[in-house]
Amino acid sequence: MIMHPGIKLRHLRVFLDIAARGSLTAAARAQGITQPALSRTLAELEALLQVPLFRRERRRLVLTDAGTLLRTHAAAALQMLESGVAALHPVAGTDRLRVGILPTAATRLFPRVALRFREMHPHVTLSVETGPHPHLIRLLREGGIDLMIGRMPAAADMAGLRFDHLYEDQIALVSRAGHPFWGQPVRDVLSACPVILPPQDALIRRAVDDYLQARNLAGLHPAFETAALAVGRGILAASDALWFISQGVVGDELDQGALIQWPTDAGFLTGAVGLTRRQVGPENAMLDVLTRLATDGARTYAGSRAS
Missing domain, CATH: 3.40.190.290 (D-Maltodextrin-Binding Protein; domain 2)
Structure with missing residues (x-):
């Protein structure tokens, strides 16, 4: 079946945001639109696909099997598209890594890793985004950050992502x-x-x-x-x-x-703390360096707490 020509990027962005947050209200706030407008967009997508994408459990929206399958492919497709657009407009004379930090890693582990990274690569700017888990997961899926450091996401949030355990x-x-x-x-x-x-x-x-x-x-x-x-x-x-x-x-x-x-x-x-990255994305040598430093730093940090 060929994708329906009526499906637009806005449909997929709304769908992914609802999937990440489990709430129409929260997704509408993140998208900067009204809840009725967001509900209409979701209804349009489900009508075009001819399958329900969510079911309501208590006060949350949970993905159906069809919704879970769509999220895996839609997230990967949007990530590749974002990477392609970014490659058309490289920033001259600077390098930047965008990292999302959850509270558990923000005060002790990450500052040490960030300072070590700065010593090794002073020309690279670390742009740090903090906030609650749903916010950072959404940024990671949309390409707003390259890496998230913190507690392991729930299984329902792991489609299209990978988690590397630290401690x-x-x-x-x-x-x-x-x-x-x-x-x-x-x-x-x-x-x-x-x-x-x-x-x-x-x-x-x-x-x-x-x-x-x-x-x-x-x-x-x-x-x-x-x-x-x-x-x-x-x-x-x-x-x-x-x-x-x-x-x-x-x-x-x-x-x-x-x-x-x-x-x-x-x-x-x-609970497990580690690194969450997209499974599909462009090669990034600086991100690999930061990942290795975080792994080494976590080993030292975990050892100091055990002693």
């Missing part, structure tokens, strides 16, 4: 040093004090929710939701709140004694 990072429960309830049972403290949870779309949120449910705290209402170090650190310093956050985000604060880590006794509060 395991624990989800820590932390508070300010000198917390008045230190030493008391964690379940009681969580029930009595304000709690900061990762955002709903954070990769670690599900593991935290599972932890709370296993301790009959599924109904706990968080006071705040954030994965931002500056925000979380500021709230902890001025209150008796506790924060579930990737250990890599608050490693320096723990080492310096500004924050303390509470025992959780939960082996599943951990």
Whole structure:
């Protein structure tokens, strides 16, 4: 079957954005259009293809089998097209790598890697994009970034991508040093004090929710939701709140004694951290160098935490 001539790039971009975010509202905001307009575009694409691409599960849109197949090929096709357009307009006299950094790698691992890369290749600019996982995944698929460093994406997000494992990072429960309830049972403290949870779309949120449910705290209402170090650190310093956050985000604060880590006794509060790249893309020697440095840096970082 030949592709219907009515299918346009806007159809595919809308489709990929909805697939990445699982929400019409979030995708419409990212596209800068109204939700009704985005819904019409999706309906047009499904009509042209004559197959449903999504099904609704609770409050999320989930890809059908046909949608999963289309995303794999549409993402690869758009990436190749973006690469071709970029090759027509090279930037003279400069090189640039665009890297997306999730919070777990932003404060300790990546700064060390970035400085080492700068020593080796001072003519290359590292353009760093931060933000939540859905935002960076979308940029990676669309060619807005060349590499993402952080926690392993969910299986549903891995079509057209590859993940290289670096190390395991624990989800820590932390508070300010000198917390008045230190030493008391964690379940009681969580029930009595304000709690900061990762955002709903954070990769670690599900593991935290599972932890709370296993301790009959599924109904706990968080006071705040954030994965931002500056925000979380500021709230902890001025209150008796506790924060579930990737250990890599608050490693320096723990080492310096500004924050303390509470025992959780939960082996599943951990997850893989690594490099996520597109499976199909142009050769990039500088990106390969950065990947090797990140691998070496992660080995040193993981060793220092174990010692």
